[in-house]
Amino acid sequence: xxxxxxxxxxxxxxxxAQALLIVITVNGLVGAILAFVGAVQLxxxxxxxxxxxxxxxxxxxxxxxxxxxxxxxxxxxxxxAAELATMQSNEEVDALKVMGMQIxxxxxxxxxxxxxxxxxxxxxxxxAAGLAGGLAVATGMMNLSRTAYLDxxxxxxxxxxxxxxxxxxxxxxxxxxxxxxWQGLQAARTAAGVGEATTRAVVTSIVWxxxxxxxxxxxxxxxxx
Amino acid sequence: xxxxSPLPLPSACHxxxxxxxxxxxxxxxxxxxxxxxxxxxxxxxxxFGSHLVQxxxxxxxxxxxxxxxxxxxxxxxxxxxxSLIGLLCPSAGQVLFAGVxxxxxxxxxxNQLRKGCGMLFQSAALWSSMTIxxxxxxxxxxLTALNPQQRQARIAEVLHWVGMDSCADVAPADLxxxxxxxxxxxxxxxxxxxxxxxDEPSAGLDPINARRLDALILDIRDRTGAAVILVSHELPSLxxxxxxxxxxxxxxxxxxxxGSPRDMLAQSDNPTVHAFxxxxxxxxxxxxxxxxxxxx
Numbered sequence: 116x117x118x119x120x121x122x123x124x125x126x127x128x129x130x131x132a133q134a135l136l137i138v139i140t141v142n143g144l145v146g147a148i149l150a151f152v153g154a155v156q157l158x159x160x161x162x163x164x165x166x167x168x169x170x171x172x173x174x175x176x177x178x179x180x181x182x183x184x185x186x187x188x189x190x191x192x193x194x195x196a197a198e199l200a201t202m203q204s205n206e207e208v209d210a211l212k213v214m215g216m217q218i219x220x221x222x223x224x225x226x227x228x229x230x231x232x233x234x235x236x237x238x239x240x241x242x243a244a245g246l247a248g249g250l251a252v253a254t255g256m257m258n259l260s261r262t263a264y265l266d267x268x269x270x271x272x273x274x275x276x277x278x279x280x281x282x283x284x285x286x287x288x289x290x291x292x293x294x295x296x297w298q299g300l301q302a303a304r305t306a307a308g309v310g311e312a313t314t315r316a317v318v319t320s321i322v323w324x325x326x327x328x329x330x331x332x333x334x335x336x337x338x339x340x
Numbered sequence: 341x342x343x344x345s346p347l348p349l350p351s352a353c354h355x356x357x358x359x360x361x362x363x364x365x366x367x368x369x370x371x372x373x374x375x376x377x378x379x380x381x382x383x384x385x386x387x388f389g390s391h392l393v394q395x396x397x398x399x400x401x402x403x404x405x406x407x408x409x410x411x412x413x414x415x416x417x418x419x420x421x422x423s424l425i426g427l428l429c430p431s432a433g434q435v436l437f438a439g440v441x442x443x444x445x446x447x448x449x450x451n452q453l454r455k456g457c458g459m460l461f462q463s464a465a466l467w468s469s470m471t472i473x474x475x476x477x478x479x480x481x482x483l484t485a486l487n488p489q490q491r492q493a494r495i496a497e498v499l500h501w502v503g504m505d506s507c508a509d510v511a512p513a514d515l516x517x518x519x520x521x522x523x524x525x526x527x528x529x530x531x532x533x534x535x536x537x538x539d540e541p542s543a544g545l546d547p548i549n550a551r552r553l554d555a556l557i558l559d560i561r562d563r564t565g566a567a568v569i570l571v572s573h574e575l576p577s578l579x580x581x582x583x584x585x586x587x588x589x590x591x592x593x594x595x596x597x598x599g600s601p602r603d604m605l606a607q608s609d610n611p612t613v614h615a616f617x618x619x620x621x622x623x624x625x626x627x628x629x630x631x632x633x634x635x636x
Binding site for chain 2: 206
């Protein structure tokens with residue numbers, strides 16, 4: 116079976132290195148916002164140090180995976196849908212079919228593989244950025260010492276949080292990749308069809324990411340994770 | 341540049357500019373009346389849901405023939421082509437490649453049969469993320485057992501053949517419309533298929549480039565022995581190179597004429613065919629259902 120290595124490498128680069136800055140920025144700001152909101156409330160009870168618990172657990176278990184997925188849905192999922200829809204309208208997909216190429220292995224698989232492999236790595240960077248954002252607010256606004264914040268974070272962040280977040284990010288990567296490719300290949304063969312496919316890919320991905328995250332939360336709660 | 345020919349395609353240099361300009365005189369020589377049918381269509385019906393596109397479509401395409409699919413816009417010519425290459429399942433009828441029913445086969449059998457077809461799409465459909473050489477290399481990798489050196493030789497050969505030697509490493513986006521068509525033709529014939537399907541190859545081209553493409557199609561037929569199915573509106577092209585054909589009627593949704601375009605022009609008494617082949621306006625009315633008026 117032929118595999119489009121150049122296409123795979125191009126897509127991998129597109130959804131990894133080229134997406135890193137925006138993933139770090141968004142997750143860093145989310146960590147900072149969580150810390151700010153938590154600080155205001157927790158300080159009322161003299162429990163400011165627990166902002167490290169709030170930011171650490173929220174970022175690692177939920178927000179890094181979800182926010183990274185939303186960024187990737189808007190960026191890479193949309194790109195997959197637009198590219199495949201354009202190929203569809205230009206008859207490039209038909210040209211592949213006529214040659215007996217399997218569209219699944221030639222067009223969908225490299226994109227799915229790239230996004231599924233890259234998503235957990237982006238999640239790790241998202242976690243680091245979110246925790247750093249929380250740390251910046253905690254030390255800058257609440258006069259907590261960096262050591263106290265980091266010690267508290269190390270205490271509450273157990274491996275199962277990271278495992279859960281990583282599993283989610285893999286599932287989100289698969290979901291976004293599949294949705295983008297599916298919508299692109301189902302697009303009408305018109306310029307408007309490309310736009311509609313892109314919009315549907317982004318909206319569907321984001322909605323299902325949130326639904327899937329809710330399912331994960333229920334399952335994790337039921338399993339005591 | 342002379343390159344060895346690893347497949348039964350000619351390797352000789354070919355200068356389109358030196359072709360006999362009297363293309364029309366060259367056309368009828370290709371097909372032979374006794375040649376076996378490369379493709380046979382029996383009672384084909386094409387539908388989009390409940391919308392009938394064409395029905396009762398039957399014809400044969402002989403080896404070495406250039407078969408024209410003619411008709412007014414929207415009559416289902418490109419749809420027929422899509423059903424012939426397996427992109428659209430007909431609602432009834434048979435498509436037989438060398439006697440084997442395409443749509444009755446398993447997906448693997450259909451895949452195998454489809455490998456005998458080279459297709460030039462209306463939009464050229466070159467893969468935009470690849471260079472021209474990569475576009476030609478992909479079908480060679482997929483459809484032939486050539487090694488990398490042989491594939492490179494074949495790429496150089498077919499590019500030389502269509503007069504695009506210097507364009508191997510160029511992206512499709514950097515080519516003109518005519519060059520895209522020629523590059524797509526090179527891709528379609530790279531694996532030496534016995535049947536070439538060309539969807540409006542000269543649409544959008546200036547008369548000189550359209551004529552060059554006609555010459556190239558004739559040359560391909562003569563050198564490879566492939567049968568060619570040509571969907572086109574371009575009357576000069578059709579009259580110059582096609583030696584058999586079918587005329588689709590958009591109203592009755594059935595074929596209304598068979599034979600070479602020249603015969604259709606000279607002999608058809610059907611008003612629609614008559615008007616189409618003479619570029620006349622067909623003015624139908626209740627009193628004069630088939631009145632034709634010459635265009636000014």
